[in-house]
Amino acid sequence: MKKPKLGQHFLADYSYVLKAIQAAEIDEQDAIIEVGPGKGVLTKALLKKARHVIALELDERLANRLHEKLGHNDNLEIRLNDARYVDWSEINTELLQKGYQRVKLVANLPYYLASQMVIHVLAAKQSCNRIVVMVQDEVAKRMCAKPGTKEYSSFSIAVQYYGIPKYITKVPAGAFNPQPRVSSAIIRIDHREQPLVQVSDPNKFFFLVQAMFMHRRKTLRKCMQGIKNVPRQSEWEIALKGVSIDSQRRPETLSIQEIARLFTAIYS
DSSP: OOOGGGOOOEEOOHHHHHHHHHHHTOOTTEEEEEEOOTTSHHHHHHHTTOSEEEEEESOHHHHHHHHHHHOOOTTEEEEEOOGGGOOHHHHHHHHHHTTOSEEEEEEEOOTTTHHHHHHHHHTSSSOOSEEEEEEEHHHHHHHHOOTTSTTOOHHHHHHHHHEEEEEEEEEOGGGEESOOSSOEEEEEEEEOSSOSSOOSOHHHHHHHHHHHHTTTTSOHHHHHHTOOSSOOHHHHHHHHHHTTOOTTSOGGGOOHHHHHHHHHHHHO
């Protein structure tokens, strides 16, 4: 069994495996990347649908057991990798050059890895066309959150900047072994061909987003006073008026498009 510190909960209810497979809409021209295949329940189902499956496993013991359990499969490749440090542009380019039409990530992600991994994949220059993952329910809701909701955060903006998230279904704790203390969910994210908004400097844009959401419940007027490395307050005031955003609004109510307009007005 995987070391506890890796936080892996193995999916045991096959009905949710089928829901994930259905959400991924896999055909024979697809290459699938699975992160943390564990005992291979999802892997086995993927092999029946996909032309090629790459399973990235950090635990060498589990990788060896996966070989033993699934036997020889021409369309299965098990790589002993830490997915946090994979060059996703490189692996996607490799698969596309081999003739696969689409590359999709389908996985039951360890909770400790989920948020970081999704952004890591989405932000890659050559990204997966589609991501279907099982994550903590709270994380899935944050990915899909709309402005003005309690789940809406800088993470929501980052996911929606790169992709189109869709909440598929909730997965109860009893569907896993061992059972986690929280519910999970299956979420699908289709990668955008172009980001949702166009900004001159994405890194600077996300710095502004994160800084604003550190004070998400303050008014924009108060929020901007505490943000470092941005123009003076007087320039903020001019920018807000220029894009017709009330300075009494809170950051958590702003859409991605509004923040992008504000960013452009501030740094133009």
